[in-house]
Each structure stands twice: as C-alpha cells, then as structure tokens.
Amino acid sequence: MRSLLATVLAAYLIAAIHSILAFINKRRSVQRVAEWATVAGFVVHTCTLAVDWMIDGHYPLFFLRETLSFLAWALVAVYAVALYRYRAQAVGAFTMPLISILIFIALMANPGPNEAPASFSATRLFPIHTTLVIFAYAAFFIVFMASVMYLLQERELKLKTFGAIFHRLPALTTINELATSSAVVGLTLLTLGIATGMIWSWDRYGRMWHNDPKEIFAALTWLVYLVLIIYRSTADWRGRRAAWLGVLGFALVLCTLFGARLFGGYHTFGMLLGF
Amino acid sequence: MSIILIGVNHKTAPVEIRERLAFTDEACADGLRRLVDGEVVREGLIVSTCNRVEILSATTAEQMESGAGRLAQFIDAAASLPTGFLSNHLYRHADDEAVRHLFRVASSLDSMVVGEPQVLGQVRRAYSVAVEAGTAGRILNRLVHHTFRVAKRVRNETGIAANAVSISYMAVELGKKIFNTLKGCTVLLIGAGEMAELSARHLLNAGASRVLIANRTEAAAQEIAREFGALTLPFDQLDQGLAEADVVICSTGAPTYVLTEQQARRALGRRRNRPTCFIDISVPRNIDPAVGKVPNVFLFDIDDLESVITSNIREREREAERAELIVQSEVMQFQQSLRLMDVGPTIGAMREKFQDVARAEMARQRKRLGVLTQEQEAAIEALLVSTVNKISHPILNQMRRFYETSEPDAAVTPDENFDLEE
Numbered sequence: 206m207r208s209l210l211a212t213v214l215a216a217y218l219i220a221a222i223h224s225i226l227a228f229i230n231k232r233r234s235v236q237r238v239a240e241w242a243t244v245a246g247f248v249v250h251t252c253t254l255a256v257d258w259m260i261d262g263h264y265p266l267f268f269l270r271e272t273l274s275f276l277a278w279a280l281v282a283v284y285a286v287a288l289y290r291y292r293a294q295a296v297g298a299f300t301m302p303l304i305s306i307l308i309f310i311a312l313m314a315n316p317g318p319n320e321a322p323a324s325f326s327a328t329r330l331f332p333i334h335t336t337l338v339i340f341a342y343a344a345f346f347i348v349f350m351a352s353v354m355y356l357l358q359e360r361e362l363k364l365k366t367f368g369a370i371f372h373r374l375p376a377l378t379t380i381n382e383l384a385t386s387s388a389v390v391g392l393t394l395l396t397l398g399i400a401t402g403m404i405w406s407w408d409r410y411g412r413m414w415h416n417d418p419k420e421i422f423a424a425l426t427w428l429v430y431l432v433l434i435i436y437r438s439t440a441d442w443r444g445r446r447a448a449w450l451g452v453l454g455f456a457l458v459l460c461t462l463f464g465a466r467l468f469g470g471y472h473t474f475g476m477l478l479g480f
Numbered sequence: 481m482s483i484i485l486i487g488v489n490h491k492t493a494p495v496e497i498r499e500r501l502a503f504t505d506e507a508c509a510d511g512l513r514r515l516v517d518g519e520v521v522r523e524g525l526i527v528s529t530c531n532r533v534e535i536l537s538a539t540t541a542e543q544m545e546s547g548a549g550r551l552a553q554f555i556d557a558a559a560s561l562p563t564g565f566l567s568n569h570l571y572r573h574a575d576d577e578a579v580r581h582l583f584r585v586a587s588s589l590d591s592m593v594v595g596e597p598q599v600l601g602q603v604r605r606a607y608s609v610a611v612e613a614g615t616a617g618r619i620l621n622r623l624v625h626h627t628f629r630v631a632k633r634v635r636n637e638t639g640i641a642a643n644a645v646s647i648s649y650m651a652v653e654l655g656k657k658i659f660n661t662l663k664g665c666t667v668l669l670i671g672a673g674e675m676a677e678l679s680a681r682h683l684l685n686a687g688a689s690r691v692l693i694a695n696r697t698e699a700a701a702q703e704i705a706r707e708f709g710a711l712t713l714p715f716d717q718l719d720q721g722l723a724e725a726d727v728v729i730c731s732t733g734a735p736t737y738v739l740t741e742q743q744a745r746r747a748l749g750r751r752r753n754r755p756t757c758f759i760d761i762s763v764p765r766n767i768d769p770a771v772g773k774v775p776n777v778f779l780f781d782i783d784d785l786e787s788v789i790t791s792n793i794r795e796r797e798r799e800a801e802r803a804e805l806i807v808q809s810e811v812m813q814f815q816q817s818l819r820l821m822d823v824g825p826t827i828g829a830m831r832e833k834f835q836d837v838a839r840a841e842m843a844r845q846r847k848r849l850g851v852l853t854q855e856q857e858a859a860i861e862a863l864l865v866s867t868v869n870k871i872s873h874p875i876l877n878q879m880r881r882f883y884e885t886s887e888p889d890a891a892v893t894p895d896e897n898f899d900l901e902e
Binding site: 231372442443445 | 643654658755772776
C-alpha cells in the first residue's frame with residue numbers, strides 16, 4: 206500500500222509545513238490549513254492501516270514498516286486530542302515533522318514478509334498488547350513535548366527575555382495540564398499494555414517475566430511515570446522538577462522502544478522494531 | 481463624485497494648534513450644518529480627537545477645487561485664525577488618498593501608539609454625529625461603513641493590537657501567559673496607586689473574579705474597594721492575601737521592601753505551589769528581587785515591563801506593514817464600488833426607459849389587435865418587455881463592466897446618449 210502511504214506522507218508534510226509557518230507567523234488561516242491537512246492525512250492513514258490489515262491478514266503492527274506507520278498514526282491521534290482539548294498549536298510545529306519522518310522511514314523500509322508467524326496472529330491478546338503500548342508511548346511523547354515547552358516558557362518568564370518563544374508557546378497552566386493528563390493516560394495504557402503482555406506470555410510460555418532488556422526498561426519507564434504522577438498529585442503544582450521527570454521518562458521510553466535492537470533479548474522477533 | 485479630506489494630526493501640528501481646533505460633539509454638528517451647503521460641499525463628517533482633527537467631505541468632481549477651498553476656510557474660521565494660518569500644518573487628500581487616509585486612521589495605523597483601539601470608536605461617534613446632523617449622504621455612508629470593515633479586517637488579520645503596550649495592561653498579558661485565562665483569578669493590590677487601580681480594572685475586565693486591597697491607610701483602601709466591589713485587608717494580614725492571590729500588584733510609596741522572599745515562600749507553601757505573578761510598579765522597588773528566585777513565582781519590576789512594551793511596540797510596527805497592504809487593496813475595492821454606485825442608478829433608469837418605449841408602442845398599436853383576453857394582453861406586454869430587456873442586457877452589462885474597470889470620466893455618459901434627463 207505504498208501509494209496510499211505516500212498520500213498520507215504528502216498530507217502530513219503539508220500539515221508539518223503549515224504548522225511550522227503558523228508557529229512562526231501566528232496566522233490563523235495557516236493553522237487551519239495545517240489542521241485540515243492533518244485530518245485528511247489521518248483519515249487516509251486509517252484507511253491505509255485497515256487495507257493493510259485486510260490484505261495481509263494480520264494486525265498491521267508487527268513488522269518494522271507497520272510499526273512505524275502505526276506509531277505515527279497513534280501520534281497523530283494523540284496530538285489531535287491535545288490540539289482539540291488544549292488548543293496547543295505549538296505542539297504541531299514539532300510533532301508533525303516527526304510524524305512525517307516516521308512515515309518517510311516506513312515508506313523506505315523493507316516491507317517484510319507478508320505473513321506474520323501464525324503464533325502471533327492467532328491470539329487476540331498480542332495485538333491488544335502492542336496497540337496499548339504504542340498509544341502509551343504516543344501519550345508519553347506529548348508529555349515530553351509539554352515538558353520541554355514548560356521548561357522553555359518558564360525560563361522566558363523567569364529571565365524576562367520575552368522573545369519569540371514567549372509569544373508563541375501556550376500559557377504555563379495549559380502546558381502543565383496537558384503534561385499531567387497525558388501522563389495519566391499514558392500510564393494507564395502502559396499498565397494495561399504490560400498486563401496484557403504478561404498474560405499473553407503466560408499463555409504461550411508459561412511465564413510472565415523473561416528478564417530481557419525491553420521488559421526491564423518498560424518496568425523502569427512505568428516506575429518513572431508512576432513517580433511523576435504521584436509527585437504531581439501531592440501538590441497543586443510542581444513546575445520544573447515535574448517537567449524534568451517528563452523528559453527523563455521519555456528518554457526511557459526511547460530506550461524501551463529501541464532497547465531490543467541494541468541489547469537483544471527475547472523481545473526481538475526477527476524483523477521487528479521492538480515487540 | 482469626489483472625496484476630500486483635510487486635517488491636522490499629532491505629526492503635523494503641535495498640541496497648541498490641535499486644541500484650538502478640537503470640536504465638541506455639538507460644535508461638530510453646528511459646524512457640519514454650516515459647512516455642508518448641498519451645492520459645493522454635498523456631504524461632511526468631522527473626526528475630532530486629542531490627536532487629530534479631520535474634516536471629510538464629498539463634492540462633485542468639477543467642484544473639487546472650490547470644495548477644498550471651502551474646507552480650508554472653514555477650518556481656519558473654526559479655530560478663529562486668520563486665513564492661511566494653518567496651511568503649514570494642514571494636510572489635504574483627495575479621492576484615493578483621502579480614502580486611504582481614513583482607512584489608516586480608523587485602523588489605528590496613523591495613531592501615536594499604533595494599534596490603539598480607541599480611534600475606531602471615535603470615528604464611529606463622529607459618524608453618528610454627522611448622521612444626526614444630516615450631513616452624511618450616500619457617499620460618506622458607504623465610505624464610513626467600508627472603513628469599519630477595513631478596521632475590523634486589520635484587527636483580525638494582523639497582530640497590530642495583539643500585544644500590550646501600556647504598563648497597566650501588562651498585568652493582563654503576563655497573567656495570561658501564566659494562567660492562560662484570568663477567569664476566577666484573585667488579584668491582590670498592595671498600595672493603592674492610580675496605576676495599580678488601572679491594572680486591577682483591566683484584570684477584572686479580563687475575567688478576574690476577586691480583588692483584595694491592602695493599604696497602610698485603611699480609608700483609601702475602603703474607597704477603592706467600594707469602586708471595585710473589592711475586599712480590604714489589614715496590612716498585617718498580608719500573608720493571608722498572598723496565599724490567595726494569583727496576581728499581586730504592588731505600588732506603595734514605601735522606601736523599602738514590603739514583600740520579602742520569606743513571605744513569598746510561605747505563601748507558595750500555603751498555595752500548594754500554584755504559581756503567582758508579582759508585578760512591582762513602585763520605585764523604589766517594594767518587592768525584594770530575591771522573590772523572583774522562588775520557584776513558581778514570577779516577579780516583574782517596572783523596567784521589565786518597559787522592556788516588554790518596547791519589544792511589543794516593535795512587533796506592532798512590523799504588523800503594521802502587513803496592515804498597509806490590506807488598506808491598499810481595500811482602497812481599490814472601495815473605488816470600484818463607488819464607480820458601480822455611480823453607474824447603478826443610470827443603468828436602472830435606462831432599463832426603465834427601454835421598457836417604457838415598449839409599453840408606449842404597445843398602447844399605440846393596441847387598437848389594431850382587436851379584442852383580447854386579459855391573459856393575452858399580459859402575455860403581449862411580457863413579450864415586449866422581455867424582448868427589450870434581452871436586447872439591452874449585453875449593452876448595459878458592458879457598460880457596468882466598463883465602469884468597474886476604468887475611469888468613469890472617460891466613459892460615454894449614457895444620460896446624454898439616451899436622453900434620460902427629460
């Protein structure tokens with residue numbers, strides 16, 4: 206489905222360019238173009254995934270190309286919710302380019318064999334596990350973005366520089382709420398994702414825990430976000446420290462995502478990136 | 481028709497001259513009735529603010545020169561100055577330039593502080609005075625309504641009024657950068673200076689729900705409190721107020737720090753770390769600069785505010801360049817609509833005339849047709865009229881297009897060709 210995916214890439218690129226332009230010159234009309242392009246891209250993207258699923262006969266979240274595409278799809282979905290809920294347009298200027306890059310790599314990547322090992326596609330639990338985890342990571346990416354924006358905006362206010370960033374980033378409260386709610390959503394999804402993974406593993410191997418690097422990183426990630434949420438909830442406002450935790454947490458997410466490749470272990474299933 | 485504008489503003493005339501010229505609303509109405517004679521000056525409008533006096537009028541194209549002379553005389557007389565005294569300070573604009581000038585004034589591109597919103601309201605009032613005086617006719621009506629549209633467009637499509645350029649409004653802008661919305665915020669005024677009062681008013685307008693006032697002299701605090709529906713706070717209970725306040729504006733005349741880092745930290749603890757915006761507009765400063773180092777506390781002194789304002793003004797000036805482009809294109813649109821307005825009634829009259837010819841012919845030949853039913857009669861008339869309309873339609877359309885795109889003076893005057901003036 207390369208041609209469909211190329212269409213998706215085109216829409217996301219338009220959205221990315223307009224998001225950046227809107228971020229720079231603050232024109233509402235440009236922002237609208239970006240939003241419509243995102244919506245159009247997302248619709249085609251959803252169709253692409255569905256078509257993939259029908260043709261290949263397995264849930265489109267297994268091989269490298271699919272995983273990247275699915276991750277990008279989850280990011281768009283999470284970003285759209287953040288945009289709708291918090292009007293945090295600035296997020297788009299950074300997220301949409303990243304999403305475009307993910308799709309681009311997915312397009313370039315080796316499509317891989319069509320058949321997933323039957324043992325993975327046979328069970329319903331495995332796709333649920335991967336979907337939950339992917340969405341959790343997308344939510345954590347928003348936490349990361351919000352944390353970076355918080356640190357930048359707070360710095361502007363403290364140093365009273367009032368430069369371009371000051372005028373373009375949302376208010377501290379908005380960013381703070383965005384980070385908090387994304388972290389809660391992300392942690393919930395990750396918890397469910399890990400649980401389903403354990404059950405699946407129990408069914409298949411008779412054990413829940415394999416002590417492989419990916420699992421250890423995932424557990425660490427889970428712990429960091431748990432600490433982050435507890436830390437945030439013990440006061441009305443945590444500011445910088447919570448924001449730094451959001452950045453650290455995302456570093457762990459990246460380790461978890463790519464950990465399997467770097468350190469090997471049980472979660473490397475041939476062509477897979479992760480999972 | 482021609483539009484003439486004559487006036488002085490803060491760039492061309494010192495305040496000594498502007499104050500002599502300033503019109504009150506009544507003087508405006510009187511002056512307009514004297515100025516507009518229906519012969520040379522057909523329509524008139526006077527915009528008088530502290531920074532400008534502009535007299536706008538419509539004359540026929542042929543009488544433009546004498547009209548401009550009348551305006552100059554009028555303005556000299558209004559200021560009770562000898563004729564020609566003002567000539568160095570006056571600017572004159574005609575047609576496109578006059579339209580452009582009015583658009584720029586109403587969009588606040590010609591203001592002392594670019595983007596300030598008051599001037600549009602002043603133009604609006606000037607217009608209603610002219611309407612009441614009966615001196616706003618079809619040209620000025622159209623022009624002024626177009627002007628409102630341009631001003632609105634400039635405001636919406638450029639950031640010309642986006643950033644605060646006054647100290648008192650900075651509290652709102654900074655508050656919004658921290659709290660996003662000021663709805664439900666509590667404001668604490670320490671000291672009751674005029675500037676603090678003004679800031680509090682802006683904050684209330686922006687949605688702040690509560691104002692607390694702490695002042696050394698209770699009586700002064702009470703007085704302001706009544707005005708805002710605010711609560712007063714004894715000075716020794718300042719800590720209580722600090723714990724509740726999201727925005728604190730400090731402007732006492734005290735020679736030392738009124739607020740210390742210790743107090744700010746204590747307040748932060750009681751607020752469960754929710755951020756606070758401190759604005760210190762007093763000189764010497766009343767808030768210890770160390771307060772700014774407390775996490776989640778944002779402190780701005782008068783110099784900080786000034787520097788933001790300077791950068792905001794620069795930002796507005798950049799936006800003003802975009803606004804000029806909008807004005808430019810709107811001037812062209814207005815000219816076009818004016819031409820259409822000139823030709824519109826003429827075309828209507830021509831169509832009527834053609835139809836009359838058809839009906840007259842019908843009446844002349846009616847006898848020969850013998851007895852007809854009413855339906856038949858109506859059908860014949862409809863046939864004639866629609867034939868005439870269909871034949872004349874392309875010609876009239878061409879005429880309309882010609883007027884839209886070129887100088888009306890160069891066009892054939894249809895009135896003469898078709899003898900419409902009978």
